[in-house]
Amino acid sequence: MGSQITGQTAIYGVIGDPITHSLSPMIHNYLAKSLQQDVIYVPFSLSPHQLRTGIEGAWVLGVQGLNVTIPHKETVINQLDHIDEFASQLGAVNTLKRTEKGYKGYNTDGDGLFQSLARHQVVLENKTIMIIGAGGAARAAAMMAAKKKAGRIYILNRTLQNAINLANHIQKFYDIDVQAYTLDQWDKIFNIDLCIQTTSIGMHPHIEVAPIEEPEFFSRIHTVLDVVYNPIQTKLLSLAEEAGCQTINGLEMLVFQAVRAYELWHETRVPMNLQEKVLDHVSQYFKPKDDQKL
Numbered sequence: 001m002g003s004q005i006t007g008q009t010a011i012y013g014v015i016g017d018p019i020t021h022s023l024s025p026m027i028h029n030y031l032a033k034s035l036q037q038d039v040i041y042v043p044f045s046l047s048p049h050q051l052r053t054g055i056e057g058a059w060v061l062g063v064q065g066l067n068v069t070i071p072h073k074e075t076v077i078n079q080l081d082h083i084d085e086f087a088s089q090l091g092a093v094n095t096l097k098r099t100e101k102g103y104k105g106y107n108t109d110g111d112g113l114f115q116s117l118a119r120h121q122v123v124l125e126n127k128t129i130m131i132i133g134a135g136g137a138a139r140a141a142a143m144m145a146a147k148k149k150a151g152r153i154y155i156l157n158r159t160l161q162n163a164i165n166l167a168n169h170i171q172k173f174y175d176i177d178v179q180a181y182t183l184d185q186w187d188k189i190f191n192i193d194l195c196i197q198t199t200s201i202g203m204h205p206h207i208e209v210a211p212i213e214e215p216e217f218f219s220r221i222h223t224v225l226d227v228v229y230n231p232i233q234t235k236l237l238s239l240a241e242e243a244g245c246q247t248i249n250g251l252e253m254l255v256f257q258a259v260r261a262y263e264l265w266h267e268t269r270v271p272m273n274l275q276e277k278v279l280d281h282v283s284q285y286f287k288p289k290d291d292q293k294l
């Protein structure tokens with residue numbers, strides 16, 4: 001955001017319900033200020049029944065781009081003029097970019113995840129990946145793993161049928177071995193290169209739990225990434241760290257998916273040193289009062 005809003009300031013935002021706790025305005029306005037771009041990014045609270053008129057209204061008012069969060073990531077697809085191929089395969093959109101006739105939808109969650117893995121030199125190709133959960137974040141993780149030619153994917157979920165559905169969905173697009181299990185069947189699986197935790201288990205305020213807690217589980221895994229970012233250090237990550245696993249927190253994915261959206265909107269590349277600064281800026285926000293901020 002520039003120092004002053006003018007008649008030329010471009011408007012961006014995020015739609016969701018609830019939205020007041022979103023970190024996206026902090027990330028995007030920090031980027032805009034650092035890059036001295038005349039843009040502002042604001043949160044818009046939008047309930048499901050307002051979605052159609054909200055999107056139409058944003059376009060009429062000249063909003064240049066929107067991020068999309070819970071509960072609109074899937075339903076917003078019906079309001080789009082175009083959709084990017086990966087987002088279409090996912091069936092979920094988190095970024096809208098203004099076009100002549102409406103908005104084009106993208107999904108940057110997979111890219112954000114991939115970049116946070118790359119930051120830790122974790123590669124997906126030919127690797128054995130375990131995904132805990134089978135919801136929207138799991139779908140983005142699984143599709144990204146398949147796209148990057150993972151060797152095998154295990155999906156573990158509370159509701160087995162949802163894991164089976166996700167496995168079938170991935171295999172519609174990629175020729176890859178995907179197996180579905182319930183959470184307590186982890187003991188059937190060995191030699192996991194990367195475990196990606198995608199459920200909300202361990203999220204504030206229920207921070208004392210992890211989806212799987214047995215020490216034996218962690219001895220079978222090299223790297224654990226938890227998409228939950230509040231708290232930054234989840235119980236799962238603490239257990240993994242104690243067991244000697246490499247760990248990656250969910251704040252990185254959050255920041256990098258936002259950076260990717262920024263790059264799409266502004267057709268630019270955000271320098272790596274600035275991306276690191278954003279990550280540091282958002283981390284600082286969490287550190288002093290982890291339990292009070294969100």
Ligand code: NAP
Pocket residue numbers: 109112132133134135136137138157158159162198199200201203227228229250251253254255257
């Ligand atoms: P979602 O579509 O509602 O999926 C929720 C998943 O969690 C389902 O697999 C569900 O299992 C499982 N689950 C929920 N409560 C559970 C419980 N008590 N015990 C066992 N399993 C449980 O949600 P989502 O959109 O994927 O989001 C999940 C989490 O990811 C949220 O915390 C969100 O904030 C986070 N996220 C982070 C980022 C990031 O950038 N870091 C991006 C996206 C999402 P069932 O199928 O059995 O219901």
